Amino acid sequence: METLYTVLQSLSEWLLGVIAWLIDWTRLGFLSGIADWVETEPVVTFLTTLLVAAIYFITLFMFGLCFIWMERKFMGRFMDRRGTQVGVLGFFQNFADGIKTMLKEHIIPKAADKGLFEMASFAIIATSAMLLGCIPLSPQFYVINVDLALLLGIAIFSFAPFGILIGGWSSNNKFSLIGGMRAAAQLIALEIPILMVVVSVVVMTGSLSFIGIVGWQQDNIWLAFPLFIGLITFFVAAIGESERVPFDLPEAEAELVEGWQTEYGGFRWGLIMLSDYLRAYIMCALVTMLFLGGWDGPDFVWAEIWYLAKTFIVFFFFIWVRVAMVRIRTDQILTLGWRRLLPLSIVNLLIAIALKTAEVF
Amino acid sequence: MRIEDMRYTKADHLRATGYIFKSMKVTFKNLVRATVNRPCTILYPWEKLVYPDNYRGRPGIVLDKCIACARCVKICPNQCIEMVPIETPELGKVKRPQINVARCMMCGYCAEECPTNAMMVTPEFELAAYNRADMMFDPIKLQHPHKPGYEVNYSFALISEMKGGAAKTYAKNDPEMHDTIVLDGVKCISCQRCAKTCPTGSIEMAETGELNPKTKKPIKWPKFDNAKCVVCEQCVEVCPKDALSIKEVL
Numbered sequence: 377m378e379t380l381y382t383v384l385q386s387l388s389e390w391l392l393g394v395i396a397w398l399i400d401w402t403r404l405g406f407l408s409g410i411a412d413w414v415e416t417e418p419v420v421t422f423l424t425t426l427l428v429a430a431i432y433f434i435t436l437f438m439f440g441l442c443f444i445w446m447e448r449k450f451m452g453r454f455m456d457r458r459g460t461q462v463g464v465l466g467f468f469q470n471f472a473d474g475i476k477t478m479l480k481e482h483i484i485p486k487a488a489d490k491g492l493f494e495m496a497s498f499a500i501i502a503t504s505a506m507l508l509g510c511i512p513l514s515p516q517f518y519v520i521n522v523d524l525a526l527l528l529g530i531a532i533f534s535f536a537p538f539g540i541l542i543g544g545w546s547s548n549n550k551f552s553l554i555g556g557m558r559a560a561a562q563l564i565a566l567e568i569p570i571l572m573v574v575v576s577v578v579v580m581t582g583s584l585s586f587i588g589i590v591g592w593q594q595d596n597i598w599l600a601f602p603l604f605i606g607l608i609t610f611f612v613a614a615i616g617e618s619e620r621v622p623f624d625l626p627e628a629e630a631e632l633v634e635g636w637q638t639e640y641g642g643f644r645w646g647l648i649m650l651s652d653y654l655r656a657y658i659m660c661a662l663v664t665m666l667f668l669g670g671w672d673g674p675d676f677v678w679a680e681i682w683y684l685a686k687t688f689i690v691f692f693f694f695i696w697v698r699v700a701m702v703r704i705r706t707d708q709i710l711t712l713g714w715r716r717l718l719p720l721s722i723v724n725l726l727i728a729i730a731l732k733t734a735e736v737f
Numbered sequence: 738m739r740i741e742d743m744r745y746t747k748a749d750h751l752r753a754t755g756y757i758f759k760s761m762k763v764t765f766k767n768l769v770r771a772t773v774n775r776p777c778t779i780l781y782p783w784e785k786l787v788y789p790d791n792y793r794g795r796p797g798i799v800l801d802k803c804i805a806c807a808r809c810v811k812i813c814p815n816q817c818i819e820m821v822p823i824e825t826p827e828l829g830k831v832k833r834p835q836i837n838v839a840r841c842m843m844c845g846y847c848a849e850e851c852p853t854n855a856m857m858v859t860p861e862f863e864l865a866a867y868n869r870a871d872m873m874f875d876p877i878k879l880q881h882p883h884k885p886g887y888e889v890n891y892s893f894a895l896i897s898e899m900k901g902g903a904a905k906t907y908a909k910n911d912p913e914m915h916d917t918i919v920l921d922g923v924k925c926i927s928c929q930r931c932a933k934t935c936p937t938g939s940i941e942m943a944e945t946g947e948l949n950p951k952t953k954k955p956i957k958w959p960k961f962d963n964a965k966c967v968v969c970e971q972c973v974e975v976c977p978k979d980a981l982s983i984k985e986v987l
Contacts, residue, residue, distance in 0.1 A: 450768070452771075452776065453767075453768050453771040453772050453776065454764050454767055454768045454771075455767070456767055456770070456771045456776050456777050456778075457771075457776045457777065457778045458776050458778045458780070461780075696761060696764065696765065696768075697761070699764050700757070700760040700761040700763070700764045701756065701757065701760060701761075
């Protein structure tokens with residue numbers, strides 16, 4: 377099967393062959409060792425991986441921008457107004473914002489813990505970018521395909537509360553500290569239901585890799601139908617995990633200036649904002665993968681298109697929930713997490729076990 | 738349903754169904770409506786709202802009707818109106834109001850005060866300019882073609898009559914019912930300045946029948962024609978001995 381890796385491997389082999397030929401062409405004897413080394417397997421693999429990562433990152437980065445654009449336009453229509461207006465259908469507003477944040481000065485507060493302050497932003501941005509690699513777009517288009525990809529993704533995802541708490545703490549500002557504390561409490565409260573739902577999916581499919589999970593769903597049934605409770609639980613928890621309305625307590629603009637991001641400015645803030653959307657994309661992608669059959673669909677278009685279309689539909693529901701509801705209190709969010717979603721996810725797990733034991737699928 | 742009729746019969750916002758499903762229904766309806774038709778936003782420089790007939794934009798003036806009574810100058814809350822001398826072939830040398838539109842807040846008081854409805858409110862509101870001098874509208878620039886509806890009219894009732902029970906309303910500039918100028922004859926020195934300054938010519942110097950004991954000439958006091966008077970108070974201001982004062986109708 378022709379995957380992104382095989383295509384780019386032949387490309388990088390050809391590229392390195394050209395480089396080796398150029399080195400040979402110079403007829404400098406002392407370079408012949410380098411020419412031989414360039415064509416060895418580790419170098420080819422390294423270049424291939426680099427190219428795959430770059431292409432994958434740029435692709436998903438663009439889709440992250442599309443998510444922001446989609447949210448702005450849809451929110452505009454939901455609120456009976458027009459969204460962004462810059463460029464074709466307002467798409468270039470994102471680029472304008474990016475350029476603007478790039479031109480801003482980078483300021484670190486005087487009383488902040490400078491090392492931690494910088495590290496926290498990098499931790500959040502880097503983990504969000506890493507997460508992109510964990511999720512394949514199709515059996516052909518992926519960066520990593522390990523057996524434990526789902527577990528790896530969830531593990532990287534749960535690194536975020538740590539970075540957020542550090543960022544809030546090191547800013548040395550009451551708003552950011554409260555925001556960081558809220559974020560940590562909320563993310564931990566909603567992490568458990570998410571994991572329980574993921575366990576139920578794993579019980580049903582018997583696989584921890586996305587390609588395995590989607591393959592099982594292609595063979596049997598989309599998991600949204602047997603595990604509907606799990607879908608709802610996961611959806612609600614996913615909104616909370618990506619810190620979106622109505623669970624946007626960590627950056628409640630009305631009470632905490634910008635939450636834990638208050639002291640961040642310039643391009644770091646822009647990247648943190650982008651990573652918020654990337655995390656929302658990850659959650660949409662997880663809903664698509666685990667419950668909606670991933671890239672499963674009729675064969676007349678590419679699998680990637682099915683996958684992205686489903687992701688965008690899930691994100692539409694994210695936007696819908698965002699415009700329809702108001703922010704809830706911290707105690708309500710914790711009550712929802714621990715006393716509603718956790719029992720629901722356990723019920724869902726029991727359903728999954730029952731279905732598996734009765735050998736329905 | 739009109740919004741005034743809507744009531745919280747049940748505490749909808751406290752229930753999950755009200756909090757989640759009802760709000761989602763409302764927003765989705767809004768999405769469909771805004772997508773099928775169009776959002777209510779007006780893309781201003783390219784589209785414009787239809788302004789109502791009584792829209793109060795910048796003030797405009799009809800120079801022929803103006804009598805230079807300067808009531809607009811006195812009422813202007815931002816003090817952006819000033820009387821400036823102009824010279825035109827039709828009118829000759831006259832004084833007419835000039836408006837600093839940059840300071841104008843478009844309240845329309847000048848048009849409301851105007852006794853001859855020469856000052857009126859126009860629907861013009863796009864007044865941006867590149868420098869402040871362009872915002873200074875001299876009387877020539879301030880001119881605007883008159884259309885019925887541009888002038889500001891009002892009617893009023895007197896408090897003293899309302900107390901009696903019957904409230905009769907009077908139109909703006911009712912010649913029978915407005916403030917009057919009263920003369921304190923002891924102070925008058927017969928200088929005739931009030932008669933010279935009156936823009937409507939409603940002041941006439943009438944003989945009192947007495948003779949000045951020193952010069953043996955007849956003493957003349959101003960006599961006010963209330964039907965013509967517009968209560969511009971210029972005579973009160975110009976009087977050197979404070980002999981004139983305003984008597985308000987209440």
